Amino acid sequence: MAEYANIIIDISHEKLDKTFQYKVPGQLQANLAVGMQVEIPFGNGQRKTTGYVVELTDAPEYDVEKLKEIEAVVEDSVPIESQLIALAGWMRNNYGGTMNHALKTVLPIKQKTKEKKQRFVKLELGKQEARERLAMFERKNHKARARLLAALLEQNPLPYEMVTGKLNITSSVVRAMKEMEILSVEERRLYRSPFGEEFQKEKQRLVLNQKQQEIVEEIWQEFIQERHHTWLLHGVTGSGKTAVYIELIDRVVKEGKQAIVLIPEIALTYQTLVRFYQRFGERVSVLNSKMSAGERYDQFERAKSNELDVMIGPRSALFTPFSNLGIIIIDEEHETSYKSETLPRYHARETAIQRAKMAGASVVLGSATPSLDSYYHAKKGEYRLLEMTERIEEKPLPACEIIDLREELKQGNRSILSERLQELMADRLKAKQQIMLFINRRGMAGFVSCRGCGHVLKCPHCDVSLSQHNNGRMVCHYCGHEEPVPQVCPECGSKYIGGFKAGTQKIEEIVKKKFPEARVLRMDFDTTRNKTGYEKILSSFANQEADILIGTQMIVKGHDFPNVTLVGVLAADLSLFVSEFHAAERTFQLLTQAAGRAGRGRLPGEVVIQTYHPEHYCIELAAKQDYCGFYETEIACRKLMDYPPCGHMMAMLVASKDEMTAMLSAELLAKKVRQAKEKGKLPGLSVVGPANAAVAKVKDIYKKVIYFKHEDYGELVKIKDVLEDFINSHREFASVIIQFDFNPMNG
């Protein structure tokens, strides 16, 4: 029954990023709720607009006489949970950006879309007749028609998307067969599971092993006493974490509460989803980035109207409007995709913890290689640590072997495949087992190293690798330090110094030449560009239609290929010397995850890690799969440089179409802060840069970056606020775009 409402003007108006207070007329006082869309007069004239109620209050902030009244509630306006709006406010405060951006992130779209219909292809013939037609198509070599008919004999009806997608049949073939009255195309209301209706609930429940039970019980005992924590479940690859999540969710749902499960998109595979559908049937739904805003909205509507208990999806699933949220699970919590690269640049982990706090829910973070951040929090007692050190059924972790590529060079082998790896590959091919070759390629590596001694050029100030730029110079992405590319190695004098280049395509050629009889699949950005490429390659490999799968980090995430007994990491160093302070952490994660692909079935696995830096702690400890050892070493390095999580870092990106404008603005802002520092105003702050951003030019926009480091996150937020005010009140910044990025993940 509040008398005043704080309203944010319709979020499509980017410029009006603050709340305005309105009087709530008597007849609306009883029903108005936070999150409702309302009609309001705006500005001096008679203009009307719409806005969202962000807060209700009895305390006027302005002269009551001057406040205008809300005119009406927009018809059909459904209150978005006030909690989500509060969460948007928290995101805005903690990550920068505007309230508009934050609201747009937590609310998928504003208006109701038309009811979504799904198209199906339905068989119109009896089975016998269909089989006869199939035989005829096969005789006439009408491959697409035969394929569709065969699929319809298996499953009827088929979602249209599956026909044109997975089955790769053109709409003209469907049309032709429709004209032949073999099939029909019909529309139905959006069906529940993305797999059609064929889904069967599990017949027999997996019996949890003792470790899994202990973990479930520990979390559960706290949960039912309403002691909600953030748990970090550190379980080696194949230790049965997913089964733990499913059991926990089952219990949460039985208490009448809901669950959100975040999974990185790339690991959102059929295999995983099946496990959830088998347990929760129609009460689970999935989001993915290929969905339109309308489709996502539909799923959110279902969540709101109590049709669902479980939502699975990437980052954005976090904002599912469940009213009685009980648990949020974040699988593969170390994944960088949990950090948004658009405004607001939020981290799903931190935001999940905040949402759980507001909702009275628990959070479970799971990973075989927890982020340094999470482990650090766990060590400090902020999260509760749970460990699963063994694989299910005591399957051994794979044996790892490190191959020193410098030695290979000395022996005269200049191939990307070491002698040892070739030998093992030949052996596995003979035994009809499968092989995965992983090339560790992240973005633009660009580092320069010596193939004779392994030496890598590093920034003398920042302890990160230098990156080779198009102008031929070596550059530090943090402080801007530059130096020329050396002609010979400064360490050993070798002339084999230069950028390391090896793409998946090149490797495919080499492998095919060496093993002409092997069936090879390649998975990278080129081969997965279309919607279904990714699934096709994975399922083909799973069906053992190929012997060797070559790929980038795409192939290492969470897949279960029981027949893979050899994993080769071709150049572990490629991500180790990316010019950013996370490089070792990412490499350790990638290597451990890659190794985790081997030996998941009956047969034991083996891993070969090829490197120029066999003595690097990251490589050594990854080969031993010693997470704790890695954590201790790496955290000591971070401490030394005040890098997160041992302190906080805020990147300020300054972008402009004009390079000079970007640079001058960045310099001006850095100078401003440094001057304040000199006056003793900002104790504990360090300022690094400006420098070119890791990707210095995107679509003709030049990007500069300044880094701020402080022990206290809150202090950085304050500095951001001051800088934002300064920028907004000075016209010279009108042509630059400024963005903040807290504890950045890239560059």
Ligand code: ADP
């Ligand atoms: P993680 O998520 O830790 O990598 P998963 O949950 O995927 O591990 O489990 C690995 C494999 O072990 C899966 O094939 C899963 O079905 C199986 N599994 C998990 N728990 C059990 C159990 N209690 N008994 C038998 N098999 C199990």
Ligand code: ZN
């Ligand atoms: Zn050298």
Ligand code: ZN
């Ligand atoms: Zn530097």
